[in-house]
Amino acid sequence: MENVYDVVIIGGGxxxxxxGLYAARGKMTTLILEKxxxxxxxxxxxxxxxxxxxxxxxxxxxxxxxxxxxxxxxGAKIEKDTIKEVKLEGKIKILVGEKNTYHAKSxxxxxxxxxxxxxxxxxxxxxxxxxxxxxxxxxxxxxxxEVFVIGGGDSAVEEAMFIxxxxxxxxxxxxxxxxxxAKSIQEKAFKHPKIDFIWNTTIKEIKGDGLVESVVFENLxxxxxxxxxxxxxxxxxxxxxxxxxxxxxxxxxxMLDMDRTGYIVTDDNMKTNVPGVFGAGDCRVxxxxxxxxxxxxxxxxxxxxxxxIENNFEx
Ligand code: NAP
Numbered sequence: 001m002e003n004v005y006d007v008v009i010i011g012g013g014x015x016x017x018x019x020g021l022y023a024a025r026g027k028m029t030t031l032i033l034e035k036x037x038x039x040x041x042x043x044x045x046x047x048x049x050x051x052x053x054x055x056x057x058x059x060x061x062x063x064x065x066x067x068x069x070x071x072x073x074x075g076a077k078i079e080k081d082t083i084k085e086v087k088l089e090g091k092i093k094i095l096v097g098e099k100n101t102y103h104a105k106s107x108x109x110x111x112x113x114x115x116x117x118x119x120x121x122x123x124x125x126x127x128x129x130x131x132x133x134x135x136x137x138x139x140x141x142x143x144x145x146e147v148f149v150i151g152g153g154d155s156a157v158e159e160a161m162f163i164x165x166x167x168x169x170x171x172x173x174x175x176x177x178x179x180x181x182a183k184s185i186q187e188k189a190f191k192h193p194k195i196d197f198i199w200n201t202t203i204k205e206i207k208g209d210g211l212v213e214s215v216v217f218e219n220l221x222x223x224x225x226x227x228x229x230x231x232x233x234x235x236x237x238x239x240x241x242x243x244x245x246x247x248x249x250x251x252x253x254x255m256l257d258m259d260r261t262g263y264i265v266t267d268d269n270m271k272t273n274v275p276g277v278f279g280a281g282d283c284r285v286x287x288x289x290x291x292x293x294x295x296x297x298x299x300x301x302x303x304x305x306x307x308x309i310e311n312n313f314e315x
Pocket of ligand 1: 118155158
């Protein structure tokens with residue numbers, strides 16, 4: 001048989017990198033597979049203010065770079081590949097990627113979650129042309145322009161604050177009249193001179209020919225429909241969507257136990273229903289999805305993978 005890794009980790013976000021660090025440090029042969037860029041969502045987060053110890057240079061990319069360096073130092077391999085198929089039934093698990101096939105004694109599933117689309121007409125067509133899901137990536141395109149941020153959670157309010165660095169005005173559009181975001185973040189946003197709110201409102205349609213030109217809002221309480229047009233001089237404006245995330249777990253449907261929304265069910269030791277397969281990070285059913293809980297999951301999963309190998313594979 002080809003090279004069999006002790007642990008293959010799917011996903012190079014904080015959960016996967018933490019698992020990689022612990023696994024490699026535990027002298028297990030470790031491979032981290034990432035389909036895009038290491039770091040997951042945190043790689044596009046400007047400020048990570050609530051990760052303990054992250055005070056100087058507390059940007060997402062800086063934190064990710066330190067995590068990657070630490071993984072490399074302990075000998076974890078990080079490779080770019082997209083896994084298309086998994087075979088979990090045998091003692092040796094098989095992962096079929098676009099580039100290679102991988103064999104592993106244990107697997108840590110840490111693929112994270114991706115932004116949820118609002119699903120309104122015009123959204124897909126105008127993504128990258130005024131509609132965005134990443135303030136760090138696209139915020140500066142809207143320097144001195146107007147921006148609408150959709151959603152009322154931590155992401156919407158934090159990213160709205162970040163966009164005020166560029167935009168001349170940021171309006172948070174939320175479907176209720178109370179934000180879901182943490183109170184501490186809310187207070188800052190309410191006080192911010194560049195931030196306005198539109199309550200009980202959602203988007204019905206986004207219009208534009210090559211660039212966002214107008215947006216149709218619906219007031220969910222009164223049913224009133226209004227259309228906001230770009231300022232004549234600007235010709236366009238930004239719409240940033242932060243309406244939650246969807247776990248990237250399709251690959252494991254029918255194999256791993258999940259809740260109704262696709263989050264993987266694990267026990268406190270990150271064990272899934274399949275022996276030797278562990279879940280970690282935002283893909284799993286949990287009450288708090290943050291870097292600090294993701295790295296904790298990764299560490300637990302790696303230590304449990306080590307125990308699983310000790311008990312199930314002879315030297
Ligand atoms: P979230 O907490 O799920 O919030 C999503 C927001 O979008 C909610 O306000 C929701 O409204 C709204 N929404 C959902 N579907 C919608 C629709 N179809 N139309 C209009 N609005 C819709 O997502 P998140 O803010 O991305 O946060 C995800 C997780 O990461 C959370 O656990 C959050 O605490 C965490 N996070 C933490 C930090 C931090 O601690 N600094 C930063 C970012 C994210 P309702 O409120 O009415 O449901």
